[in-house]
Amino acid sequence: MSARLLVxxxxxxxxxxxxxxxxxxACAGAEEAGGRSEHVYCNELSVRPCQACGPEPTTGYCVFHDDMDRIYELLRDAHAVTVGSPVYFDTVSAQLKLVMDRCNCVTPLVRAPGGGYDLRPLWKRTRHGLFVTACSTGQRHDFAERSVRGFLKWVGAKWEETIVWQHDDADPGSVATRPELLARARAAGRRMIESAPLEA
Ligand SMILES: Cc1cc2nc3c(=O)[nH]c(=O)nc-3n(C[C@H](O)[C@H](O)[C@H](O)COP(=O)(O)O)c2cc1C
Known part of the structure; x- marks a missing residue:
C-alpha cells in the first residue's frame, strides 16, 4: 500500500x-509522519477557466484537458488536502480560483430520474482539509475561508483548521518570524497523515 498523500x-x-x-x-509534517506530499504551485499551471458547461457535460472530469488532468488525479488520491492562498481583494487569489472552479465537475449536478437535479459527488468525503492564508493586520480572511471550505467539501474533504498569518510588513516570507505558526502547520500536516480516513 502506498503512503498516504497530502496535496x-x-x-x-x-x-x-x-x-x-x-x-x-504542512508537507514536511506529512512526510515526518510517513506520508508523501505534492506541493502544487497554481501560478505555474496551464489551466483554462471553467466554462460552466452544465449538467452531465462529459464522462471524464472536464471537457478541457490541460494541467487539471494531473490535479484531478492528485486530489482523487489525496488523504489530506491543504489549500493555501494569500487574501486578494478579500478572497482567494485568481491562480487558486481557476483550479477551484475547474473542480466543480467533481460534484456534478445531474438530472434526477423523477425530474429536477441532484448533486452527485464522485468521491466520498473522507479527506482531511486545512486552509493556510496570509493577509494584512485588521483585514478579513473569512470570505477566503468560506470559499475554500466550500471547495474542500466539493472535492471530498472536510475542513478542520485555518492557519492565518496577519502582518503589517511587505516582506515575502515574513511568517518565518513566527515559528509557532510554522510549527502549527507542520503539526497539522503530521496529524492529518496520522489520522484515519474520515467517515464519509
Ligand atoms: C492583488 C492583491 C490584492 C490584495 N488584497 C488584499 C486584501 O484584500 N486584504 C488583505 O489583507 N491583503 C491583501 N493583499 C496583501 C496580501 O494578502 C498579503 O501581502 C499576503 O501576505 C500575501 O501572501 P503571500 O506573501 O504568502 O503571497 C493583496 C495583495 C495583492 C497582491
Missing part, C-alpha cells in the same frame, strides 16, 4: 512567500 494547492505567485512557507511546513 498542497498553493495560490500564491511568490516562491518563498508566507503561504508557501506554511504549505512547505
Amino acid at each position: 498542497a494547492l498553493n495560490g500564491s505567485p511568490v516562491r518563498g512567500s508566507s503561504v508557501d512557507l506554511l504549505l512547505r511546513a
Whole structure:
C-alpha cells in the first residue's frame, strides 16, 4: 500500500512567500509522519477557466484537458488536502480560483430520474482539509475561508483548521518570524497523515 498523500494547492505567485512557507511546513509534517506530499504551485499551471458547461457535460472530469488532468488525479488520491492562498481583494487569489472552479465537475449536478437535479459527488468525503492564508493586520480572511471550505467539501474533504498569518510588513516570507505558526502547520500536516480516513 502506498503512503498516504497530502496535496498542497498553493495560490500564491511568490516562491518563498508566507503561504508557501506554511504549505512547505504542512508537507514536511506529512512526510515526518510517513506520508508523501505534492506541493502544487497554481501560478505555474496551464489551466483554462471553467466554462460552466452544465449538467452531465462529459464522462471524464472536464471537457478541457490541460494541467487539471494531473490535479484531478492528485486530489482523487489525496488523504489530506491543504489549500493555501494569500487574501486578494478579500478572497482567494485568481491562480487558486481557476483550479477551484475547474473542480466543480467533481460534484456534478445531474438530472434526477423523477425530474429536477441532484448533486452527485464522485468521491466520498473522507479527506482531511486545512486552509493556510496570509493577509494584512485588521483585514478579513473569512470570505477566503468560506470559499475554500466550500471547495474542500466539493472535492471530498472536510475542513478542520485555518492557519492565518496577519502582518503589517511587505516582506515575502515574513511568517518565518513566527515559528509557532510554522510549527502549527507542520503539526497539522503530521496529524492529518496520522489520522484515519474520515467517515464519509
Ligand atoms: C492583488 C492583491 C490584492 C490584495 N488584497 C488584499 C486584501 O484584500 N486584504 C488583505 O489583507 N491583503 C491583501 N493583499 C496583501 C496580501 O494578502 C498579503 O501581502 C499576503 O501576505 C500575501 O501572501 P503571500 O506573501 O504568502 O503571497 C493583496 C495583495 C495583492 C497582491
